[in-house]
Amino acid sequence: MVVVKSSKPNRKHFMLYCFISIFFLCILASINELRFDNLVSFGRCSLSNSSSISNKQQQEIRILIGILTLPDQYLRRHFLRLVYGTQNPEGAKIDVKFVFCNLTKEEQKTTIALEIMRYNDIIILNCTENMNKGKTSTFFTTLPSIFNETVKGPNYPPYHYVMKADDDTYVRLNSLVKSLKPLPSEDLYYGFVIPCGSMDPFKHYMSGMGFLVSWDIVEWIHGSDIPKKHVEGPEDKVFGDWMRWGRRGLNRYNAKWAMYNYPDPPSVCSHDLVHDTIAVHLLKNQEKWVKTLNFFNHTAPLMQSNLYQHLS
Template sequence: MHMAVKSSKPNRRRFIFSCFVFIFFLCVFASINQVRFNGILKFGRFALSNESLPTNEEEVRILISVLTIPDQYLRRHFLRLVYGTQTYEGAKVDVKFVLCNLTKEDQKVMVGLEIMRYNDIIILNCTENMNKGKTSTFFTTLPDIFNGVGPYPPYHYVMKADDDTYVRLNSLVMSLRPLPREDLYYGFVIPCGSMDPFKHYMSGMGFVVSWDIVEWIHGSDIPKKHVEGPEDKVFGDWMRWGRRGNNRYNAKWYMYNYPDPPSVCSHQLWNDTIAVHLLKNQDKWIRTLTFFNHTHPLNPSKMYHTC
């Protein structure tokens, strides 16, 4: 007696069709979320491992612009030591200090001496301020200063940083090398509890944009009509209203506030840090530099005994 065997072909067809539908919806979902997914994936791979990522062969050019005020002479000298003693590979990094117009005779003399010696100061045509347009004036002015001098773009990335932020240059370079060089908006996401770079904006402790965004700010009416308010929030408004910065990368928690006092924006110092913010006094700077062994490469010499 032969028993009837039910054909498995209909089941196989249904299975194949179900797989096809599932893959189709995955593709649609990935397409909708492509920018966010790529940002999280690429930065996550950098942050969580030391694997070498695909990199652009061309040397990456980065401008770090430290917004400060004319009378902060000692802070600028200290930051020159901090940034001038760091090593990094595969990049050209320039650190410039950004001021508004000088208003006193001593400023003109002292800042003039700094310019003659270091040539690392940008003086904007503005009245010194924090939240009334200095950041707007800075980004608007950059193309007039640097376009037409050397290669184009003069910098692939521009970082706006506070003068109480310690940026570890090699970590910054490593994190930027595999990222897009257009339409990029990178930093520490606000609010502090969020990990979504599309949520609001990047903290003013130190955010990075690509050069095409700098040029867009230079020519767009959006920044010109909205200049007052917390400078990092205002910048985020520009990105949202202008539909710019679609390549967004959250560098949290490799950028963070100093752990004392503890807050939702801070955590303990750790080795893979890109930037530490709120170094408001010398003690915090010294503790931070000591943690990262900043002076470890000091060469032995008969001229000094540091132990």
């Protein structure tokens, strides 16, 4: 006779198995509670950041470009006013200001007073004109006082970003704005990484041709002792030291190779002019400026008129 074993499970064994499983699940849940909470917080943070970037892409961003130049460079300033005044950036309000130290000549005081009355685009710092002895430091340190936005009111911050640029750099404003739209609006350090062969913005620093930071970094420079204690030296390297020592600029953007030096003479920092460009540096003479503006068809929006029939 064949004995057939019942397929019905042993009820006692089954209940014991369930009890042990529930017990271990409770322990596991207790151990991972903190991790789960952190995961939820991280998710909320990620959603918040995504929402912030989305809102920023929809709103008009405000940018200050400070062009560090010399008081006697009258013709260069007038030319740059034409270059920047004929650009119409979309989705941003961009103010271009010319920055220099205290005036030393009566001619400067009179002529620059006329410029201020006409254009209102000059910032005069309380310093002695210099290249690597603190002019850039004075510029960034002074900005919060100039714009007097210490209280976070409805117009805070006065600018989302501040860019320091050389007067031989051509910044294409729409390209700049387009590159900034997806980036964070806080703790941002943006530019062309030096040395030229480097692509690591966390190991090195941004070239003085034109580097940009968010407004919270400007406020930090204003209040921190780090910039006050380290002033002299190549201004872009000194600025990079501040970022590293103060653990600032944790959001970094290397705009290479959309920012570069003019191709003549050739160098490791340069390449041919390309349409996907944010800034071209080392435009040391009018010929280079004209070739650059023509390459980018800068005067294309010029309307036809009987007043100037032979410009095209």
